[in-house]
Amino acid sequence: MDAFIAQVLSGLVTGGIYASVALALVMIYQATHLVNFAQGELAMFCTYLAWTMLDAGFPYWAAFAATIALAFVCGVVIERVVIRPIGESSVLAVVVVFIGLLVIFNSLAGWIFTYTVKPFPSPFPAEPLFGNHYVSSHGIGAIGVTLVVLALLYAFFRFTSLGLAMRAAAQNPVSARLVGIRVGWTRALGWGLAAAVGSIAGMMVAPTVYLDPNMMAGILLYAFAAALVGGIDNPWGAVAGGFLVGVLENLLGAYVIGTELKLTVALVLIVGVLVIRPSGLFGRVTVKRV
Amino acid sequence: MSALLEAGQLEAWYGATQVLHGVSFSMAPGSIATLLGANGAGKTTTLRALCGMVRTRGAVRLDGQSIAAMATEDIVRLGVAHVPDGRGTFLDLTTEENLRLGGYARGNRRELAGDIERMYGYFPRLKERRAQQAGTLSGGEQQMLAIARALMLRPRLLLLDEPSFGLAPLLVAAIFDILRTINAREKVGILLVEQNAALALELADQVFLLETGRIVIAGAAATMRDNDAVRRSYLGY
Amino acid sequence: MAALPTDSATARRNQWLGLALVVLLAAVLPFFLSNYRVFQLTLVLAYAIVLLGLNMLTGYNGQISLGHGAFYAIGAYTAAILMDKFGVPYWLTLPAAAAVCLVAGFLFGLPALRLEGLYLALATFALGVALPQLLKYKHFEHWTGGVQGIVIIKPDAPFGLPVNADQWLYLFTLGVAALMFILGVNLLRGRIGRALVAIRDQPIAAEAMGVDISLYKALTFGVSAMYTGVGGALGAIAVQFVAPDSFTIFLSIAFLVGIVVGGLASVSGAIYGALFIQFVPNIADQISKAAPWAIYGVFLIACMFLMPGGIAQVVGGAWQRLRRKPGKSV
Numbered sequence A: 001m002d003a004f005i006a007q008v009l010s011g012l013v014t015g016g017i018y019a020s021v022a023l024a025l026v027m028i029y030q031a032t033h034l035v036n037f038a039q040g041e042l043a044m045f046c047t048y049l050a051w052t053m054l055d056a057g058f059p060y061w062a063a064f065a066a067t068i069a070l071a072f073v074c075g076v077v078i079e080r081v082v083i084r085p086i087g088e089s090s091v092l093a094v095v096v097v098f099i100g101l102l103v104i105f106n107s108l109a110g111w112i113f114t115y116t117v118k119p120f121p122s123p124f125p126a127e128p129l130f131g132n133h134y135v136s137s138h139g140i141g142a143i144g145v146t147l148v149v150l151a152l153l154y155a156f157f158r159f160t161s162l163g164l165a166m167r168a169a170a171q172n173p174v175s176a177r178l179v180g181i182r183v184g185w186t187r188a189l190g191w192g193l194a195a196a197v198g199s200i201a202g203m204m205v206a207p208t209v210y211l212d213p214n215m216m217a218g219i220l221l222y223a224f225a226a227a228l229v230g231g232i233d234n235p236w237g238a239v240a241g242g243f244l245v246g247v248l249e250n251l252l253g254a255y256v257i258g259t260e261l262k263l264t265v266a267l268v269l270i271v272g273v274l275v276i277r278p279s280g281l282f283g284r285v286t287v288k289r290v
Numbered sequence B: 001m002s003a004l005l006e007a008g009q010l011e012a013w014y015g016a017t018q019v020l021h022g023v024s025f026s027m028a029p030g031s032i033a034t035l036l037g038a039n040g041a042g043k044t045t046t047l048r049a050l051c052g053m054v055r056t057r058g059a060v061r062l063d064g065q066s067i068a069a070m071a072t073e074d075i076v077r078l079g080v081a082h083v084p085d086g087r088g089t090f091l092d093l094t095t096e097e098n099l100r101l102g103g104y105a106r107g108n109r110r111e112l113a114g115d116i117e118r119m120y121g122y123f124p125r126l127k128e129r130r131a132q133q134a135g136t137l138s139g140g141e142q143q144m145l146a147i148a149r150a151l152m153l154r155p156r157l158l159l160l161d162e163p164s165f166g167l168a169p170l171l172v173a174a175i176f177d178i179l180r181t182i183n184a185r186e187k188v189g190i191l192l193v194e195q196n197a198a199l200a201l202e203l204a205d206q207v208f209l210l211e212t213g214r215i216v217i218a219g220a221a222a223t224m225r226d227n228d229a230v231r232r233s234y235l236g237y
Numbered sequence C: 001m002a003a004l005p006t007d008s009a010t011a012r013r014n015q016w017l018g019l020a021l022v023v024l025l026a027a028v029l030p031f032f033l034s035n036y037r038v039f040q041l042t043l044v045l046a047y048a049i050v051l052l053g054l055n056m057l058t059g060y061n062g063q064i065s066l067g068h069g070a071f072y073a074i075g076a077y078t079a080a081i082l083m084d085k086f087g088v089p090y091w092l093t094l095p096a097a098a099a100v101c102l103v104a105g106f107l108f109g110l111p112a113l114r115l116e117g118l119y120l121a122l123a124t125f126a127l128g129v130a131l132p133q134l135l136k137y138k139h140f141e142h143w144t145g146g147v148q149g150i151v152i153i154k155p156d157a158p159f160g161l162p163v164n165a166d167q168w169l170y171l172f173t174l175g176v177a178a179l180m181f182i183l184g185v186n187l188l189r190g191r192i193g194r195a196l197v198a199i200r201d202q203p204i205a206a207e208a209m210g211v212d213i214s215l216y217k218a219l220t221f222g223v224s225a226m227y228t229g230v231g232g233a234l235g236a237i238a239v240q241f242v243a244p245d246s247f248t249i250f251l252s253i254a255f256l257v258g259i260v261v262g263g264l265a266s267v268s269g270a271i272y273g274a275l276f277i278q279f280v281p282n283i284a285d286q287i288s289k290a291a292p293w294a295i296y297g298v299f300l301i302a303c304m305f306l307m308p309g310g311i312a313q314v315v316g317g318a319w320q321r322l323r324r325k326p327g328k329s330v
């Protein structure tokens, strides 16, 4: 029983990471109806930026904040420079551009920072919190950070007019222009926010998996699974999906198939959800008038 | 004094198809004009061309300022509100959020709450539905919401594309009363596209008759009611 | 463009003649090059087969696959296991790899049918990422050799032909490639090819015209995987080694680079693409280990913006300008 609880809790910890990346994916999907294959690599690259600052002696939280800001700028610039010009052309063109970005960030990281694995510090104490023996304090801290990010995003989209404008632009860009919303910029802003959220996920996961240019590949796959399980157009669903998938991964790994087939589990989840229930568990079906 | 709105030799295309072939007209400040024409004449396209939603060529001036090359959102920010064909409601947002968005471009957040209340004054039904998802409103309620959303901009020019579409006659009369009030009280210029020509002629000061992308007749509404061509084609007597 | 039938017949004959000439040239090439270059060209041919297969699916039929490395791996492993565990001769492993991949592709294509563009890309991406782990799985280790992979022996030339093993494998691969290309061109030029393009561009009209879209799509997936599997088997024999880490998602991405840079929906593009993914990384490798991939990424994006038709379009355009005559690239 103890072991089971430990597995569930550590599943929640990884689930929190998946939830963050899934949330970033959903944000871009909502704004543009695109699935960003480069999301993971962008997060990885930003984590390297954080590492560079920490290496240069910045205090942790200063580097953390600066990384989020840089990630935001990065996201905005990418949208302006490569995503917007490709515009509404074919899905293939868009996917190719995403894959191009994935490869560029991956190789850039390898080029600048080499492929050797680097340790990445955690801002949380080394000894477990509250004397528990289930989860490390980094695990608890990571979940806490995920929840704070969620709450902030929720508040932003729910209570600010910019958040409202972003939702409106994502739903109905033509009408959004007719109320004076600069839809191009809300999209870029969406990319910036997604990149920022992704970078937080990167910094939270790096202490456990260590930093290397390929650290996000598996995580991205699970984030895809999480977003799809929860419904790719539903931020809450994505977060729930993230935790669900994280726990599922850990339990399956511990009790059923071992840890060696984790990625296959993600593959099965992705294909399964897409084929059986494309809207996911909590995917919103637009309310129709009865 | 310059005209509120002036279109000169306006042409518009969808892809390679030209739909407007040189539309020219002008509206006096604070006036109500109506654009009449058969289905497919280009009325909706004219409204779209005025606020940069289709590929256009030609001149458009708002109070003397050229807006022809501007982006839609910038034109809106100059005070042109457009209730588009199909209403353009944000279906997944609530009634109140739709109204808040209507005032988004004004920047003045403090007046927003008061203006929303003012709209609820015009359309009490919307107040009852304030927290309801707009997609679940009835057709008439959505039409009220669309007009209220446009008014939230405190526009100087209001473009309306068939506001009576699908509404019960009583409601149409009520909406036209509100338009008249708004025009009189707030000096909002109104350019109205309407199938119900009799009603439109009653409300409007000026009439423009559009035929396959060209204005064929323009004049004061009062004289138009007696114009044979208009009478036969649009009034049916 | 509607050309006169006799014109198009001559044009077609000229094209076949040109093709024969190219094959002939390619056949004498190994006798002037070092063994290492010959080995590299063998891989180019194997990749060209893969890219033709991927192009059928993605270029012609519009189904995006980001996971074709998986089918390449399945073909490679099929060949390696048959040779290593069952002593099957190398040439017999090709039909086996083709059959296995045809079935695997068809089966993966069946559920994938229901997925529109982006989601298919997602599902195949997941396949590409997940496969290496599956190849390492301990319960398959008996067959796959686990992380170590399988070493296979390079075949010698038969009938006492006066060529060395590298030259022979090259010639053998050239023969297979020529066969696969002739098959592919016939497939794409005919009714089936037109149906594939119709499904890509006008799915609703295609359906109305009585094209069984789901069947076509699943079959295209199967055939595409089959080509990829044959390429994988040839690649494995040439490299004499298979291991999970040769088949990461980056292999799938390299194939995507190949068809985009070579030219989408173009047969000759498969060859240009194969040359590109074989030689450009080798050159770039001298700058940095990461440079080839950076260059891939830049080329991917640049192609989409600057030359969506890839090298095939550029070459075709130059060729036409040279001849000053309207015509089509092969």
Ligand SMILES: Nc1ncnc2c1ncn2[C@@H]1O[C@H](COP(=O)(O)OP(=O)(O)OP(=O)(O)O)[C@@H](O)[C@H]1O
Pocket (backbone or CB within 6 Å): B014, B017, B019, B037, B038, B039, B040, B041, B042, B043, B044, B045, B046
């Ligand atoms: N999005 C579009 N793409 C292509 N053609 C269009 C588009 N919208 C309108 N058209 C064409 O442009 C012409 C004018 O259309 P428009 O909608 O302006 O007519 P209208 O006068 O508003 O008609 P109605 O009274 O039916 O609303 C029509 O021939 C129509 O087919």
Ligand SMILES: [Mg+2]
Pocket (backbone or CB within 6 Å): B043, B044, B045, B085, B161
């Ligand atoms: Mg209309």
